[in-house]
Amino acid sequence: MIEERFAAGDSFVHGLDPRVKIIVAIIFSVVVAVSSNFSALLPALVVAVILILLAKLPMGKVFYRLLFVNGLILFLWFMLPFTFQGDTLFTIGPLVGTKEGVLYASQITVKSNTILLAMIALLATIPISTLGHAMRQLYVPDKVVHLFLFTYRYIHVIFQEYQRLINAMRIRGFIPKTNIHTYKSYAYLVGILLVRSYDRAERIHKAMLCRGFTGRYYTLSRFSVRTGDLVYLTVMLVAILGLVMLQWRVTI
């Protein structure tokens, strides 16, 4: 169900220490998210594209992912230019598009695509299990990491259970319609999924107890920071600093 399309690879980016990538991804996205100046946003987009190119990911699949987000953004383009106060840029019948509205919509478009590209290049290139361990090593609370890893492990099992139930309904002639019977059946479906998930959680806990689990969770992974990681981290931090200076027009 979760296909880690970008996790496998032997590019320079895939080989980096996952902790370095997480740190860079977080700082980069925060800076981009709070920037509003195009003289900072456009260079940020260029940086994100370079990151994608470095990761040597299949371009078709990357664009496919971007499509989803830009589908949502398209709606903003229908709304924002006409709802923002400001100088008139164009008119369509009674609708007045403002310059500020268009600029705001463009800003959101550039920001979202930049952040998404950076996330794909940096985070999607880490296998999910490794991501969990890297989070732990970055002092993310254990409970959050466990939730993350268990969700990853069991979402597939629960989805299979859901499909089994849906099939069981279908083979007995269930066709969803707008009526009480349909709502009731769906309510049962959700209810039984919850009950089964709870039961499964109990069984998993028991299985863990049988293997000596006492609440502490140990890990096998050891990450090591190499020279390449340090170089990458430095270059990225300098680039991000550059973006900050462009945004707030700081000059040295």
Add this chain to the structure above:
Amino acid sequence: MESNNLIINLKHISFSYSGDKPVLDKLSFQLLRGDRIGLVGANGSGKTTLLHVIMGLLRPSSGTIELFGKTAHEEKDFQAIRKKIGLLFQDPDDQLFSPTVLEDVAFGPLNLGKSPEEARDIALQTLVRLDLSGFEHRITYKLSGGEKKLVSLATVLAMDPEVLLLDEPTNGLDDETEEKITDILKGLDLSCILISHNLDFLFETTNRIYAIANGKISLDETLVPHPHVHTHRFGRLPHEHKS
């Protein structure tokens, strides 16, 4: 009967799920070192419940549990026992919770206090032992049913238990995987209790078969395993013959 050979000694165990009629009714049972016991019984007759009571996952309403010569009462007593008794669950999806096979097999050894390096070595050796080398970086949920079962067995064996409790280990597996599990179990020098509906499998792997019914283990009706050969169509599939 030397007492130090007595590994599991259940005395008058009663257990019921929230007010229902008892699943186990003053059941007594003993497992001696070297015993390989098969357990048969109808669905809902309490086979799984019995194994869970032994592991301390369920607490009986009355009776005493003696494991390795010590009475086990509370969670602490059972925690010590779980290092020596391994339980293989019916559904491998319950057992395999880590993202990768290696991490899951190393989970037990890590809990036993091994260092990550030792745990990794133990895990890899166990995988080799079960003919699963090359599986260490596979994603657990992407394994096939048979592979999941074998990896689950590896997670239990990696803890080097003295006793193995197996809950329907061949349920829903193809002939090839079943044969593999049979071979593995025959090659282990462990005491074990095996739950199965597959008599052929029990004949191969155990030396005594007990029946559980009405909350009791019927010692009087102990079946004596005896292999015999006969032929008919579809004989390759596991099956039972009505007498």
